[in-house]
Amino acid sequence: MTAELHTLTGAYAVDAVPEEEAAAFQRHLRGCPACGQEVRELRETAARLGASLTTVPPPRLREATLTRVAQTRQWPPLVAAVRRTQSTKKPPVRIALWGAAAAAVGALVFGLATTSTEPGAGPAQRQLASVNSVLTAPDASTVKGAEPGTTTVVTSRSQGKVVILAGDLPPLAPGKEYQVWLIGASGVHSAGLLASDGPHRTRPVLAELPGGIDRVGITAEPAGGSRTPSTPAVAMIPLA
Template identity: 85%
Template structure:
């Protein structure tokens, strides 16, 4: 059971675990520092992605909300409640009906404005969530003096997410490059983009067949067609 619980870190981090399994995993976290760390890192990554996509409410939101309130028929006075509790309870009931109508409208507008198909950044966020919550998602973390790298793989989604933090500082003109390595060869997964003093943005790429390792090397700033130096980090996939 413990081995199975280790695979739930990605789904638990984005609240995609059924209530019963979430309770079991929460108990597991109390005695598993590695899973606690992975959940913390995955939640931070999800929060950074969400913050990067955050936009002000659309200009039409206020006008549409007020218009909806004006034309939404309110509940009639609750006479029985008014006799027992006085005008205050009646006002609460009426405000509750109005709030429900407004809430439904706001939810509709926000959902529309955050549709994953709206732009490439939102599509990427949806794809990252799909990998983290996939039934076959496999999480591997490599932690050492050269930083911490977490790799989440989903064969069913055909994608892989790489999260890296606290990597050694780079010399001027250098950048960290991610590589997918296996029987099919060595494939570049792109460069790691900084996202703070000690962390980088998640890398999301397609997963070629036969890949069993993920490596990170320090390459020229523009990247290299193949690794030119030994890997700073090497993660074996499960």
């Protein structure tokens, strides 16, 4: 049971754990500093992800909703209440929790909007769905870098993907951009540029995770990025 509780950090961080499992996990947290730290970092990651991808509904949405409510007659359900006489079997913890975690993160970010990977979904929604899949993966591993900045890296080896969220990095000189690098036995691979999303924060970077990668670095490069790092790293985060 203890080994399985270690896998619930992602779901617990977004309040997607059923009451009984939540109580058991809270008892587990009292004696497991590693899980406690991972929960705190995942909550911070989810909050920053929500802040970076949030959208404001158009003003006409409120007016249209109130108009429809005023025109729609409200009726109570035409069914009798049924008292449950026997307990039902719960679905397996992993199947139920990770699906719930995905829904919770999506709700956190978009409010009334839903996360979708269907062809009609916008780029932001598809990006969120992919990021969310990594954050809530059963094998998701979270590492928070040391100063400077507040860089958080979440990896899922089973999905072969990594999410990088960086903030509070030193100001850049004109004509410079921060670039993320995946470093390891297979070489140095660019994961993309850090796009600003307001003061002291950047948009999440989602990248494929090649085999043998054990570090994530961030350097200041000329605008548009470089083929290989050209300056010393301002942040270097070892992966778990």
